[in-house]
Amino acid sequence: MKLIKLTAISAAVLASTAALAADPVIVVDDNAAVAYEAEPVAVAYQAEPASYAYNADAGVVSNTTGAVLGGTKTLFQTAINPASVSAEVGTLGYGANIGWSMNEKTELQAGWAGGDVADLFGGDFDADDVNYDVDADFSNPYLGVQLRPTGNWFTVGAGIIVPDNDFDVTANSEGPNFRIDNVDYNASETGTLQGTMEHRNKLAPYATVGFRPNITNNFGLFGEIGAAYMGKTDATVTSSNADADVTATTVNGTTTVKGSDVAKAAEQELEDKDWLEWLPIVKVGATYRF
Template identity: 75%
Template sequence: MKLIQLTAISAAVLASSAALAAEPVIIVDSNDAVVYEAEPVAVAYQADAGYAYNADAGVLRNTTGAVVGGTKTFFQTVTHPASVSAEVGTLGYGASVGYSLNDKTELQAGWAGGDVADLFGGDFDANDVNYDVDTDFSNPYLGVQLRPMANWFTVGAGIIVPDNEINVTANTKDGFYKIDGQQYAEADVGTLKGTIEHRNKLAPYATIGFRPNITNNFGLFGELGAAYMGKTDATVVASGADLQNAAEKAEKELEDKNLLEWLPIVKLGATYRF
């Protein structure tokens, strides 16, 4: 009789296994006055989102896990950058996108360019010759922004791929160019025009700055630093028929000047964070 009762009890327990997670089940053995109570078992499965926006820090957290977590999370991370920014400065007018690896590290990709000659004053002197400058900058860049103290203070570093046109026109003084200690009449030389090109095809840069958040989504930033553009090659052409050697000497003076060998970086901008 006990074997039959035990068999019935086992069958009842197995049959009611689907209900154990919702409510306890009580089974009574009348002969032995034994009460069996099955406690509910709760099993929870929680999927990690891989990344989450931290409103206080203004960045995405743990996107490294999202990048390596699989195709779906990689696509979500790539198509949802942590921030987009607009900027103006000595590199030009431009924009960038940023991807936060954590609350202290952000990868950046951007471009800045245009005519920024007026930001440098619009002219410069190479020995005794004054030159007007016209520029057409193109500066795509890749870099890292670090927040070493996890606050608004930033340190940046990266690489610029410069493709900058710098055109110059020499100005006369009292109708003469004074080049390499000699005076050349404008009537003989004509106009002196040239181009300057930096030798570096990749230009490393470093900056320090600030990036305070105004709201959960909007912020401002400023940066100071420099990029090493390298020494320069110059080409100068004289429009007059005589004294082409004046142009050759002007080329040498311009190359010795090494205009913007260290390009100062000064930029201001605004950021929208997702």
């Protein structure tokens, strides 16, 4: 009977101390002390699930809290992996841009176009009755978005240009006179009329439509047309005979002005030239896609 009680007590003690696998259990009866070594208990630990899963090939983060740019790509992946580089030439100048794909229909672009592009539009222009030879020094960094609304070669673009465009102009007389605002000024008495123009806008919004067909898997061509709102222009014109008397002829007869007055009249006429307010955008180029 004592043996049965001892066995029952031992089983209860072993069951209550199973978690203490490394500690021995001692059972004492009237005659002897016996030590029983408890078997270690296997404990299973389940690892916490990862907070996100990252696909290195697609650049996609599965948890939305870790994703940016519409949940398509991380900012880091997008910045260091541009989708394309392009070379271009057009009315904004000669340049290049880098493109980053946001998704299959949207591409962010950053680029620059500039240089002396006066020869691209003939090297001269008319302001009313006065023809001007032009030398242009363009600098047009820009940031924009190219959309493929139908998912094919047709594109729509929009963005911002930071223009720094200078025009050097020299007036060409028509016969013996400069005709400015319906007044004929004697050209030989006026001397040479030279000046500069620049746009007032420091930021110029633009919009374009175009096409971007792919020739191969990596190479493609593009063309775009549109316009940028450059704002009014500031002009400065000087006469080489600023203090000389100049004969001015109107429908009411003749009068005498100074060469500097003729320069001021030409300056005002240049600033009123509307086509410089909206600068047309026409460009073509080639693209390499990574």
